[in-house]
Amino acid sequence: MDMHDDTPREDAADAAPEATPAVTPEPAAVPEAPAAEQAPAAAEPPAQPAPAPARPAPRKLSPIEERPEVAIALPRRKLAAQTRRDFLLYGAGVAAAALGAWWLLPSRTKSHLPLQAGHDALDTLAARVGLTSERRGKLLDGSLTFDDDVAEALYSKDRTIRTYARSEVTPLRNNYDGQTPDPAYLPTWQLQISGLASGRIERLGVNDLARFATHEQVTRFVCVEGWSAVAWWGGIRFADFLAAFPPAPGAKWAAMRSAVNRDAHGHPDPYYVSIDLETARHPQTLLATQLGGQPLPIEHGAPMRLLVPMKLGLKNIKAITEIAYTAKEPADYWNERGYSKYDGL
Amino acid sequence: MSRAPQSTDTVRVVPKHHGLVRITHWVNIPLLFGLLVTGLSIYWAAPVFMHPWNPVTHTHDGLGDVSVFIARLLHDTHDDPRNWIYNHFSLGTSSLASALSIHWLFAYLFMINGALYALGLAAGGGWRALLPRGTDPAEAVAMLRYYLNAVPSLVLRKPNPHPKIAFKYNALQRAAYFSMPIFGALVVASGWAMHKPAMLGWLERLFVNYDGARIVHFVSMLVLGTFVVPHVILVIADGFDTFRSMITGWSARVKEDGDGHA
Structure with a gap:
């Protein structure tokens, strides 16, 4: 499914929320009656206006009950920009995680991996963004020291x-x-x-x-x-x-x-x-x-x-x-x- | 929402997944991967699933037997067949010191990440969608039948309608999503029990003894790792919208037509 499938509707969400509850974002934490009403309303086809099918009687949701999903209207441009930003960040995160994983690998493990020719290039790339082998040593020493500190904090001389x-x-x-x-x-x-x-x-x-x-x-x-x-x-x-x-x-x-x-x-x-x-x-x-x-x-x-x-x-x-x-x-x-x-x- | 420009320039979407839930979901992957490869290197140093010497596989180690089996199946004579699993899914054999230091680093990050995930579930109210429901047993059977029919129905060109599901997730999804944080907590608790059995003696006793904690730790790792397989398959089957919603936090599936299974 694509977002284009959804016919853009009256953008009443911001202008007059009380008039058209169907597009009003409902805070999930408020277990009031309108929340229960919205789900069926949101599913209505856009062409049909008022005559609603038999709606369930408004009732209070219990604290552990699932909240109905409520659609909100967002400016298309804003949504597209946010989506692009999120995907770029995600891609950057994947690249960073991959390079970080390579950087953390012990050289012993690296020597067993295929494509040896590319190893130097990866090492150089990692070093260029600051992931040097000295820093790796420091980080792992720091991890051992931190864990030692935790152990010392847990230690009690009176514990049998x-x-x-x-x-x-x-x-x-x-x-x-x-x-x-x-x-x-x-x-x-x-x-x-x-x-x-x-x-x-x-x-x-x-x-x-x-x-x-x-x-x-x-x-x-x-x-x-x-x-x-x-x-x-x-x-x-x-x-x-x-x-x-x-x-x-x-x-x-x-x-x-x-x-x-x-x-x-x-x-x-x-x-x-x-x-x-x-x-x-x-x-x-x-x-x-x-x-x-x-x-x-x-x-x-x-x-x-x-x-x-x-x-x-x-x-x-x-x-x-x-x-x-x-x-x-x-x-x-x-x-x-x-x-x-x-x-x- | 700020003020919108023109009515034709708006899109209706369903907000999904609190930001913290989305970030921690993805951060989990490299962390769990790192914990698994270092954990297996640590495990190699002293396997907990031991048996008397096996004259066929030449090892005491249960994972060594499985390794020999896989190596023979693949005709892999490249290395010691007893170490096949360790050579392919860990930092390697005889890497205990580096495996331990990386394991501690990732373990602390995993705990921080897990706490942020819980915070995101609480803040976004998403935890409600993970709770078991009364309709689960019947729906689980229907979903199982649906999944088992997926391939036969394609081959036989028979319809295989998706069962009506009562909530955001179907019963199988909910069972999986509900148990993941539990196994996450279990892997952390058993990890602490074997890491600090003297100071956290009560925690060690919770797993009966030291080896009990090791077994729970190992099995939890298997469960967490195995979950990834159907999870990824079902997300691919479900479509791009489901994948995108875990990155961007919105879904274009506005109608409540009861689909969506990942």
């Missing part, structure tokens, strides 16, 4: 993380990104603690951990990849550890490092994460030494790993060899590889 019954435990996979470390490090394992109020550097062996009370909890372990597992952990409360080895005044962060971490080829690839001390003091934050009632196996970070159930799995560093309390925010292994910084769950 959901716990499960031991019967609900599910298998926990060894997700070491590289090779699982050689167990040879275990007999000589030491934990070095620095940034202490005492100004000293402490070194603990496995036997030194025995003086701390052991706490157990069954919590869900959630990986950034999307899998999760319910596991039964046991270990030292980080809060107790902080009380025994108080950090220097002004310290806000606990930077943890595992010197025994390996890459996929078995070469040393030290792993490092950090959590803020408030999160470290949460009663469910453990320096875990047990899994499933047994000492931690190598693949889960023997002899001691971090367990922060309010953070993604990648913050739960295995086989910690070093803890340093710092005032300045420390680096994070996966944040440097394009992932979020705080990883709050």
